Each structure stands twice: as structure tokens, then as C-alpha cells.
Amino acid sequence: MQAVSLRARSLSTSLFLKTLLALSGAGWFFFLINHLYSNLHMFLGRDSFNAYYDALKESPAMLWGIRGVLIAGIVVHVGTSIVITRRSLESRPQRYHVKKDVVTSYAARTMRWTGPLVGLYLVYHILHLTVGAAMPAGLAHDPHDYYGNVVRSFQVPWVAAFYVIANGALTVHLAHGASSLFQTLGLVDPQVDKTRNVVAIALAVLVCAGFASMPIAVWAGVLVP
Known part of the structure; x- marks a missing residue:
């Protein structure tokens, strides 16, 4: 009886952790959509982009309130993912002689490496x-010219390449996270699951393609200093 109780408690805790992981990830996903909207002002020119970010800084309380929520969200997301991964590994103390991936996806199998890469990117x-503390060598950070900081940085090949590659990893991470969100929350409906997954994956691809479009646009000469 005690063993059954402990197992039930363990399952309950795992479900709680997965729910926290899903909700914190969803919160960041919605932030990324809004952040993309902010960044696409780049294509409206220097004045529009700089004015947008100057306006954000006019309300420090709101800005730091949002940052506080985002920091809490990332701490919860990373913390729960570490606990879940550790428990998964501890439940299989011996390696499989023959490893088979059953009813899974490429994205699901790579979450453990896309997560750290996305973290490094962040x-x-x-x-x-x-902060402006990691500008490429030879470039100075201008606290008043956000547009110039972005364009000059993306003119450095390795910086632009890193952003594009990192957004590829972010696409994979978000696509799996978004498509599995409803399953984690117990909102499963065979009639709409396939459509919901397609929409989630498409949204992840569009968001990350939007972010990657900026270094690519600098490469192509569309965005210039």
C-alpha cells in the first residue's frame, strides 16, 4: 500500500513539473511573438526602431516588471526541465542494449540539446x-542607436551565422513544446490534435524565421547602417 502511495505521489509530482514546464514555455512563446513584432520595426528604418525602444524605456517599472516575470519563467522552465531529465535518467540506470525511439519525433529526441543551445543564445x-557588453571586437555599443548596434553586429559573419543557427534550434524547441503543450495539460482531442500540431509548428517556424530574417537582410544589403 505504501509503495502504491509513493508511486502515485511521484506521478502527481511529475505531472505538476511537466505542467510548470509547459506553462512557463508557453509564456516565453507569447513573449517571443511580441518581441518579434518589436524587432520587425527594423524594416521600417532606424528612426522607427529607435523610437520604439526609446518608448519602452520611458516606463522603467513596466519594463522591469516584464523582465522580472520573464526571469521567473526561465528559472522555472530550466529548473523543471533539469529535474524531469534527471528523473528520466535515474529511472533507467542501465543503458538499453538496443535503443528504439517509439512514437516520438525528432524534435522530442533533441529537446535536451536544443534547450542548452537556446539558453546560450538567450x-x-x-x-x-x-547590456552591450558582448559586442563583436572593434565595435562599440551605442546606448541610443539600437538599430545601428544590430546592423553593425550582423555585418560580422560569425555573429549573423550564430543568430541564424540558434534560431534554427529555437524553431525545433518551440515546435515540439508548442505541439505538446495541450497534451501535457490533458487537452487531448483526436479530431483536432493533428491540426493543432500543424498550427503550432507553423507558428514556431514563422516566429523564428522572422528573427532570422534580420541577419539575413543585413547580409543581403536590405538593412544598412
């Missing part, structure tokens, strides 16, 4: 364009 992006 840290670098903040240090690079938010």
Missing part, C-alpha cells in the same frame, strides 16, 4: 544587444 543575446 544569454549571449542579452549581453550583446541589451
